Amino acid sequence: MVEVASTVGVFFFAALLEIGGGYLVWKWLRDHKGKVLGLIGGLVLFSYGIVMTLQPADFGKVYATYGGIFVVSSIIWGYWVDKKRPDRYEVIGSVVVLIGVTIMFYWPR
Template sequence: MAFLLFFGAAIFEIGGCYLIWLAMRNGQPWLWVPAVLALGLFGYLLSLAGTDSAGRVFAIYGGIYIVTSVAFTTGFEGIRPDRWDLFGVGLALAGAAVIFFAPRGG
């Protein structure tokens, strides 16, 4: 369930940031309204992840964010990831997995 929350949060964060990027580049200030709503949903979803530390949530989410960003680049911008993008994704997921699955004493 946590991974679904992370992916949902990533979609809303990337979407909100992209809308701000579009608003600034294209002079469409009305895009700020859905952008702020999306970023609010991002924060809300991330708060539901349920780990003991906000810092750990942010670190784990970072790996998911990188995967989702590369997927966004492919799907929305039509740029195919190269081997370095994929290598970076692998490193980010490995780091996130170490933090997520680490055995911690209670």
């Protein structure tokens, strides 16, 4: 159970770094914010790549699973940062994705 909690934590931390870094680059380019914001965003995105190496599984399995975590994290980011409440289909899709992630990464073999 500790391993599950730690891997889930790493996945969500990585998602925060990827989405947050991407958001800073987005603000820099789309909203014409300063170059420093873009540089910080790039460094945060680089950090995301490092954090993902902390997962105990193989690259393909980790990144496939992370894709599902990214989907859910993006919906959460949209709610908290963009103030866009997810509709029922986004919530249902997120639940389906989490079920798939659980089967792929955590189901006993």
